Amino acid sequence: MAGVGRRALLITYLVQLVLAGVMVGVSLFGPASWRLPVILGTAGVTAALAVVYPMRGLEEKGTARIIITVALLLLAILILLTALDVVTRGRG
Amino acid sequence: MSVTTQEPASYLGAERTVRSWLLTTDHKRIAVAFLVAVVGALFLGGIFALLLRLELLMPEEHWVEAALYNRLFTLHGVIMVWLFLIPSIPVTFGNFLLPLMIGARDLAFPRLNLASLYSYLLGSVVVIVGAIAGGADTGWTFYPPYSAQTPMSVSPILIGVFILGVSSTMTGINFIVTTHTMRTEGMTWLRLPLFVWALYATSVILVLATPVLGITLILVWLDHAMNFGIFDPAYGGDPILYQHLFWFYSHPAVYIMILPAMGVMSEIVCHFSRKEIFSYLAIVGSTLGIAFVGFLTWGHHMFTAGMSSFDAGVFGILSMFVALFSAIKVFNWVATMYKGSIALPAPMLYFFGFLILFSVGGMTGVGVASTSLDVYWHDTYFVVAHFHFIMVGGAMMGFLAALHYWFPKIFGRMYPERLGTTAAVTVIMGFLLTFVPQFLLGNAGMPRRYNTYPEHYQTLHVISTVGSWAIAGGIVLVFAYLLWSVWWGRPVGRNPWGVLGLEWTTSSPPPKHNFTLPPTVAHGPYDYWLGRPDEDDGEPRT
Amino acid sequence: MRTMESRVRDYFADLAQQGHAARLGIWLFLASEALLFSALFALFAGYRATYPTEFRAAAGVTGFGLGATMTFVLLTSSFLMAESVERVRGGRYGTASWLLGGVAVLGIIFLALKATEWGRHLADGILPGPGYHFAELPERGARIYFTLYYLMTGLHIVHLAGGVAAVGVVLALNRRRRFTPEYHPQLELTGLYWQFVDIVWLFLWAVFYLDR
Numbered sequence: 001m002a003g004v005g006r007r008a009l010l011i012t013y014l015v016q017l018v019l020a021g022v023m024v025g026v027s028l029f030g031p032a033s034w035r036l037p038v039i040l041g042t043a044g045v046t047a048a049l050a051v052v053y054p055m056r057g058l059e060e061k062g063t064a065r066i067i068i069t070v071a072l073l074l075l076a077i078l079i080l081l082t083a084l085d086v087v088t089r090g091r092g
Numbered sequence: 093m094s095v096t097t098q099e100p101a102s103y104l105g106a107e108r109t110v111r112s113w114l115l116t117t118d119h120k121r122i123a124v125a126f127l128v129a130v131v132g133a134l135f136l137g138g139i140f141a142l143l144l145r146l147e148l149l150m151p152e153e154h155w156v157e158a159a160l161y162n163r164l165f166t167l168h169g170v171i172m173v174w175l176f177l178i179p180s181i182p183v184t185f186g187n188f189l190l191p192l193m194i195g196a197r198d199l200a201f202p203r204l205n206l207a208s209l210y211s212y213l214l215g216s217v218v219v220i221v222g223a224i225a226g227g228a229d230t231g232w233t234f235y236p237p238y239s240a241q242t243p244m245s246v247s248p249i250l251i252g253v254f255i256l257g258v259s260s261t262m263t264g265i266n267f268i269v270t271t272h273t274m275r276t277e278g279m280t281w282l283r284l285p286l287f288v289w290a291l292y293a294t295s296v297i298l299v300l301a302t303p304v305l306g307i308t309l310i311l312v313w314l315d316h317a318m319n320f321g322i323f324d325p326a327y328g329g330d331p332i333l334y335q336h337l338f339w340f341y342s343h344p345a346v347y348i349m350i351l352p353a354m355g356v357m358s359e360i361v362c363h364f365s366r367k368e369i370f371s372y373l374a375i376v377g378s379t380l381g382i383a384f385v386g387f388l389t390w391g392h393h394m395f396t397a398g399m400s401s402f403d404a405g406v407f408g409i410l411s412m413f414v415a416l417f418s419a420i421k422v423f424n425w426v427a428t429m430y431k432g433s434i435a436l437p438a439p440m441l442y443f444f445g446f447l448i449l450f451s452v453g454g455m456t457g458v459g460v461a462s463t464s465l466d467v468y469w470h471d472t473y474f475v476v477a478h479f480h481f482i483m484v485g486g487a488m489m490g491f492l493a494a495l496h497y498w499f500p501k502i503f504g505r506m507y508p509e510r511l512g513t514t515a516a517v518t519v520i521m522g523f524l525l526t527f528v529p530q531f532l533l534g535n536a537g538m539p540r541r542y543n544t545y546p547e548h549y550q551t552l553h554v555i556s557t558v559g560s561w562a563i564a565g566g567i568v569l570v571f572a573y574l575l576w577s578v579w580w581g582r583p584v585g586r587n588p589w590g591v592l593g594l595e596w597t598t599s600s601p602p603p604k605h606n607f608t609l610p611p612t613v614a615h616g617p618y619d620y621w622l623g624r625p626d627e628d629d630g631e632p633r634t
Numbered sequence: 635m636r637t638m639e640s641r642v643r644d645y646f647a648d649l650a651q652q653g654h655a656a657r658l659g660i661w662l663f664l665a666s667e668a669l670l671f672s673a674l675f676a677l678f679a680g681y682r683a684t685y686p687t688e689f690r691a692a693a694g695v696t697g698f699g700l701g702a703t704m705t706f707v708l709l710t711s712s713f714l715m716a717e718s719v720e721r722v723r724g725g726r727y728g729t730a731s732w733l734l735g736g737v738a739v740l741g742i743i744f745l746a747l748k749a750t751e752w753g754r755h756l757a758d759g760i761l762p763g764p765g766y767h768f769a770e771l772p773e774r775g776a777r778i779y780f781t782l783y784y785l786m787t788g789l790h791i792v793h794l795a796g797g798v799a800a801v802g803v804v805l806a807l808n809r810r811r812r813f814t815p816e817y818h819p820q821l822e823l824t825g826l827y828w829q830f831v832d833i834v835w836l837f838l839w840a841v842f843y844l845d846r
Binding site for chain 3: 004005006009010012013016017020023024026027035036039040043046047050051053054055060061063064067068070071072074075078079082083085086087
Binding site: 200201261264265268269272273274299300301302303304306307308311314318319320321322327328329330333336337340 | 654665667670673676677685764773774782
């Protein structure tokens with residue numbers, strides 16, 4: 001089975017460090033209102049890189065990809081609808 | 093047509109030491125061990141039901157006081173849901189049949205299968221220890237803040253169920269990997285028996301939903317045992333958040349309970365109508381559809397809990413979709429029978445019971461999933477009747493149907509058909525007697541989980557209790573003749589029903605490694621138009 | 635030494651099928667773990683929406699520098715982990731052993747940093763649940779925040795510790811030359827697990843350290 005390649009792994013690592021730095025920067029200097037979504041989004045991109053490169057997520061057959069997608073979709077819905085309950089209470 | 097070569101020893105007799113059973117990795121032996129255990133759980137949970145229904149014979153407290161009554165219905169629920177229904181069909185018939193149906197020699201991870209058995213036994217023991225220590229009185233739903241405050245022994249039950257969840261997750265992973273990687277030559281995805289598809293969809297739910305329950309039980313245990321106050325309003329906690337997490341698992345859990353039964357019904361209706369399923373793709377699609385959409389509807393258990401009306405609206409709309417898939421299946425099964433050649437042994441009787449009871453249960457489910465109606469019906473006997481129609485009328489019928497259908501394959505002997513018919517009719521009639529009055533009670537305002545009630549509800553309660561005795565009688569009869577048949581039933585050949593299916597091409601009971609040579613599949617699972625098989629094997633004969 | 639053929643279990647057709655089954659199994663396990671952590675994140679999200687001010691104030695108490703250091707440590711360990719798999723694929727078992735050792739050391743460093751951090755919090759009166767008596771932030775929302783903090787980072791370090799143990803086992807297997815460039819499932823699975831634990835940390839870091 002072909003590997004991802006050492007160069008791709010090194011670049012992934014460096015990009016992840018940069019993205020972590022972005023998260024730090026937004027935390028320190030970003031405006032309060034969109035700080036959390038941007039930080040979480042950046043964390044998501046960093047995580048996606050980990051799934052694609054060192055975890056070789058795209059190399060797996062369709063099965064594993066469907067599992068990952070479905071799991072992500074469901075956890076997003078769990079978090080979203082739970083939070084939305086609290087956020088929308090008292091709005092009639 | 094005689095077999096000239098020596099048949100290998102059956103899986104039951106191949107090795108006879110105790111050690112060979114305790115450390116077995118043979119999926120068939122593990123299935124039989126699970127069968128004994130879940131049937132034990134069924135009886136235990138049933139006893140609690142009979143006891144609580146005895147109390148309900150009279151309007152006033154006469155036999156057990158309220159605190160004990162609360163523990164009876166809690167233990168009934170916990171044992172029936174987690175020790176019986178959730179594992180039932182997958183760990184018994186799923187374990188036994190999945191490799192056989194796909195032409196494999198075992199599951200992908202046999203040792204994980206054994207671990208699943210032992211964790212089930214451990215979890216069950218811990219729950220029963222909790223029951224003996226007094227039991228919980230919170231209901232099987234363990235809602236905080238009461239579950240944190242109650243002096244009853246909730247902890248062992250929470251921990252026991254957590255361990256059972258680990259067992260479930262292992263089974264789910266095993267089944268999915270097996271189905272993907274171990275299908276024999278020619279067994280394409282669209283030639284899989286519908287029971288396999290049902291197990292697959294169930295396994296997806298097992299893997300993705302169970303962990304949420306696991307962590308939630310730990311949280312409520314921390315609240316109970318160490319006063320963590322995660323869900324305690326006195327510390328700023330929100331009990332409704334618990335309910336979100338609990339029902340995120342527990343709604344898909346009901347599909348864990350019903351999908352395998354639906355898979356069994358697809359098998360039985362085809363084989364006992366001697367006909368292919370009306371639409372294979374529709375059943376597959378609706379099976380996967382139920383598994384996925386079932387994850388999106390959990391809030392309909394919380395309409396009156398204090399959730400926002402925005403969320404209530406979202407969940408109300410999403411809940412309507414899941415019923416579509418069940419309806420597609422019911423139409424499919426009925427259409428399959430049309431112009432079929434129908435036989436009526438016990439499995440088929442359970443199928444008809446299922447058809448009617450599940451349909452009623454399902455339609456009342458649409459009712460309680462409608463916000464405006466549920467505001468009235470929530471926490472009444474209407475809901476109790478609804479879910480018993482599905483759990484007993486649906487899932488348990490599936491278990492009993494599977495038990496009768498595959499009994500000759502698992503044990504190599506046939507059960508007495510006349511007793512089978514009698515028991516099936518008794519169970520179905522007893523069920524109607526028990527639970528139809530409960531719809532009426534609930535609609536008239538009788539709340540659930542109460543041991544006393546106003547006098548004008550008594551007649552319906554008495555009828556319901558008498559019905560519970562009929563169910564019990566029927567179930568006891570079933571296991572009496574099945575147990576007898578294990579040793580003294582009429583021995584059968586490979587294919588006593590004369591039906592299609594890879595599992596019917598092996599001996600009854602099958603040999604340890606299932607197939608001497610890996611089979612090759614050249615047609616679909618219900619291709620009766622190719623000709624009917626004879627009793628020697630499961631291949632069509634023109 | 636056992637031949638490759640002898641490693642195939644009798645119910646698998648060949649090594650490729652066996653390897654594929656193992657990988658699929660671990661992805662499913664990781665999916666279940668993702669849902670496990672998500673339940674806690676959902677709980678966090680619900681409470682974050684209930685107590686936004688207290689939560690942000692409490693996030694200011696966690697060590698910013700310490701958090702960033704821990705992230706750097708884990709990201710680096712993941713890089714070394716991925717590299718070790720590449721080395722084994724290239725037959726460079728010696729280098730792989732060093733890399734795996736590095737992963738384990740970084741994992742232990744992370745655990746040590748966490749222990750220091752927890753020690754500091756405990757000394758300040760920040761305990762989970764009923765023991766909470768942090769004078770600076772006595773509000774109920776802060777108490778819930780820190781209870782969740784201990785629960786979620788606690789669950790994470792349990793998983794990390796398990797990962798370190800797995801790396802130890804894989805290191806031992808590698809040193810006994812049990813791997814071949816084509817077949818090294820224990821290493822692959824441990825690698826996947828390790829990456830997953832790192833991913834979870836990224837989100838924990840985001841909500842507990844950066845959302846001030």
